[in-house]
Amino acid sequence: MPPKTRLFVILTGEHPHLPFAELRGILEACGLSASAELAAPQVAIVDASDAELTVTSIVDRAAYSRYVAKLIYFGSTANLPERLGDLIKDVEWPEISGSFKVMAVRIGGSSKEISGTQLEAAMGGEILKISPNLRVDLMNPEHIVLVALSGGKVFVGLLMGTIDRSKFLSREIPRRPFSHPVSMRPKLARAMVNLGRVRPGDVMLDPFVGAGGIALEALEVGAFVLGCDIDEKIVWGAEQNLTYYGFKESFRLWVCDALNLGLEGTVDSIVTDPPYGRASSSRRVDPKKLIFRFLEKSLDLLKPGGYLTMAAPREFGVDDFVERVGYELVEVVDYREHKRLTRRIVVARLR
Ligand SMILES: C[S@@+](CC[C@H](N)C(=O)[O-])C[C@H]1O[C@@H](n2cnc3c(N)ncnc32)[C@H](O)[C@@H]1O
Structure with a gap:
């Protein structure tokens, strides 16, 4: 069996249960061998056999999800952003080139002591240290590193899909x-x-x-x-x-x-x-x-x-x-x- 890809999905906060229940329904409807668990408020982790198909299915179908990203790291928010340098050195960073930006999403007022803008800047700086071929482009980046703060946890990933809820x-x-x-x-x-x-x-x-x-x-x-x-x-x-x-x-x-x-x-x-x-x-x-x-x-x-x-x-x-x-x-x-x-x-x- 091919290895599973770990994704994380940021759900909308419009309802306490419906967004995650909807996500489970989509995975089953699309015949995806993927398991989903709620890892923190509004954040689900999905282990997917076919990552691209899973992302496309969620992006095309979901009404109560916001973003899907390939998970790089998740852990406690303790000592952030000082710990960012170590955190980035310790993870297996994806091989990407070209331009990027970091986008921070705070869920339900989580980790208010950490400023989103500071986190984005500090993380961007640390990423540049380990990947000197990358350059920052805030307007039109080729890659977006998504950082979500929820329930005392931080989730870091590479954005793979954004759900366009305006289509409704x-x-x-x-x-x-x-x-x-x-x-x-x-x-x-x-x-x-x-x-x-x-x-x-x-x-x-x-x-x-x-x-x-x-x-x-x-x-x-x-x-x-x-x-x-x-x-x-x-x-x-x-x-x-x-x-x-x-x-x-x-x-x-x-x-x-x-x-x-x-x-x-x-x-x-x-x-x-x-x-x-x-x-x-x-x-x-x-x-x-x-x-x-x-x-x-x-x-x-x-x-x-x-x-x-x-x-x-x-x-x-x-x-x-x-x-x-x-x-x-x-x-x-x-x-x-x-x-x-x-x-x-x-x-x-x-x-
Ligand atoms: C809540 S509405 C359905 C709204 C629909 N889901 C929508 O999004 O437009 C319920 C409908 O059931 C219909 N209805 C009432 N009694 C019925 C029956 N015995 N058999 C079939 N339709 C019935 C009504 O005319 C009404 O249009």
Whole structure:
């Protein structure tokens, strides 16, 4: 087996669990033999068999990650920056040439006694001592040495990828031709698709497709989407949205009741955000009953080993129910929307 490359990923601080759970989902969805562990707040270490593919997959798919770097060193921040010279001499420094700069990222107010700018300058100086062929270019460097300070630890690495989270802006709800308030925002929808381990070429079903927030993100990662909704106008709107973003033949939408989909065969995954009986209507059916009845039916819709990912109000207890009907619970993430709504995102695998 080829040796694994150690990477570190800086996650966003938008949620305590979702970014790392999303990262694990991406690694599994992309079939990467990589293990991930949380080494400090917002910093995950990933041991990857194929470093380039791992970096590309994270950069292309993640909504809640910021940077991916090849790990050179990690340890305590004690006596930094005085210890930098020894630290750099002791590590196996990558053979790079051309220009570089050091970029320091402080996470959660960690190691405030160390100034980021001083750290960048001191580290740059030490690197130049051991690699005299390198030169500093702050504006347009060929290499970026990433230094992250988190939870009393310092992580040093060579930046391999930056996640462009602005790509989600163009799909924000008000920017879509059919803008519907109950639709899911693109970053959360993308995280749902990643938690659901949706792979390119998979057939993903959203039985409560609404305006197509989840469908759009699944299409973006290369899935074929089947989407249904009970509301004809909403299905028309979802169609406008998916077409507007350039998708034509990789989806099928239709009007129907999620309890009576009329589907032949099974799908690879189900990712969905059903009505909660608040902003989006469940047509006078008790939303919890509707969701539970759908969950029972979902057992016949999914391929064995397929994943079901659902967001619902925490108090509905979808996590307990999926286990009771025979799913294996994989992930539970609570996402506080506002004072009166915490969504519980449940990921379950059909045995
Ligand atoms: C929360 S919204 C889905 C939002 C969607 N995830 C999005 O991002 O646009 C729930 C949707 O379920 C639909 N719905 C309600 N009862 C249904 C049923 N029995 N079968 C199918 N769809 C239903 C509603 O019309 C609504 O569009």
